[in-house]
Amino acid sequence: MMTNSLNELSISETIRNITDSIENQCLRYHRKREDVRLMAVTKTVEPARVNQAIAAGITLLGENKAQELCSKFDSYNKNGVDIHFIGHLQSNKARQVIDKVSMIESLESMSLAKELQKLCTLRDCTIDCLIEVNIGEEDTKSGVAPEKLEEFCYSLAPFDRIKVQGLMSIPPISSEEAQKERYFSNLYKLFIDIRDKKIDNINMNFLSMGMSDDYLLAIKHGSNIVRIGSAIFGRRNYSK
Numbered sequence: 001m002m003t004n005s006l007n008e009l010s011i012s013e014t015i016r017n018i019t020d021s022i023e024n025q026c027l028r029y030h031r032k033r034e035d036v037r038l039m040a041v042t043k044t045v046e047p048a049r050v051n052q053a054i055a056a057g058i059t060l061l062g063e064n065k066a067q068e069l070c071s072k073f074d075s076y077n078k079n080g081v082d083i084h085f086i087g088h089l090q091s092n093k094a095r096q097v098i099d100k101v102s103m104i105e106s107l108e109s110m111s112l113a114k115e116l117q118k119l120c121t122l123r124d125c126t127i128d129c130l131i132e133v134n135i136g137e138e139d140t141k142s143g144v145a146p147e148k149l150e151e152f153c154y155s156l157a158p159f160d161r162i163k164v165q166g167l168m169s170i171p172p173i174s175s176e177e178a179q180k181e182r183y184f185s186n187l188y189k190l191f192i193d194i195r196d197k198k199i200d201n202i203n204m205n206f207l208s209m210g211m212s213d214d215y216l217l218a219i220k221h222g223s224n225i226v227r228i229g230s231a232i233f234g235r236r237n238y239s240k
C-alpha cells in the first residue's frame with residue numbers, strides 16, 4: 001500500500017506532467033495556453049484523492065453520475081472549483097444536479113431541455129450547457145447525430161433558460177490515430193459551422209473533446225476543454 005504522502009506526490013506530479021504537455025502542445029500549434037482548460041474526471045475516485053488534485057491546482061471537475069455527484073459533493077474542497085456534469089443525464093435526475101454544477105456538457109435531448117428550462121424557471125436561474133454530439137454515429141452512444149445538430153440547435157433557441165456554450169463529444173474508441181484526428185477535425189468543423197450560423201441563444205465558446213489517451217490530438221484540433229480521468233487518478237476501480 002502506498003502511503004498518503006506518496007499518493008499525494010504522485011497525483012500532483014502527474015498533473016504537473018499533463019499540464020506541461022498541454023503547454024507544449026499549445027506552443028506547437030499556436031494556441032494560447034490559457035484557452036485550454038484541464039478537467040479532472042472524477043468518476044469512481046474517492047473525495048480525498050479528488051481533493052489532492054484540487055490542492056495540486058485543478059479548478060474543474062467532471063462528474064458522470066447524478067447519484068455519485070450528490071454523495072461526494074459535500075466532501076469536495078470547492079473553493080474556486082467548477083464542476084461540470086459530463087455523463088448521460090436522465091430528465092428525472094436533472095433536479096439533483098442543477099444546483100451543484102456550473103455546466104451540463106451532455107445536453108442531447110428535447111426532454112432534458114424541457115426539464116432544465118422548467119427547473120431554471122422555478123429557480124429563476126439559467127444553466128450553461130454543451131450539446132453532446134455522437135460524432136461516430138454509434139448506436140451504443142448518446143449524443144445528437146452530426147446531421148441533426150443544426151436542427152437541434154434551432155429547436156433549443158426558444159429555451160431562454162438554457163445557455164448553449166458549445167459542443168462535447170466522445171469519439172469512438174479507435175486505435176488508429178488518423179481516424180481519431182478525422183473525428184476531432186469533423187467536430188471542429190461542426191463547431192465553426194454552427195458558430196457561423198449565429199443562431200439565437202446558441203453560442204460556440206467551448207469545444208470539449210479529448211481524454212487521457214488523445215487529449216494532445218484534441219488540442220491540435222481546437223479543443224478547449226480536455227477531460228482527463230485515468231491519466232490523473234490511475235485506472236478506475238468500478239467494483240468499489
Ligand SMILES: *Cc1c(COP(=O)(O)O)cnc(C)c1O
Pocket residue numbers: 041043064086087170211212213227228229230231
Ligand atoms: C470517463 C470519462 C472521461 C475520462 O476518461 P479517461 O480515458 O479516463 O481520461 C472523459 N469524458 C467522459 C464523458 C467520461 O465519461
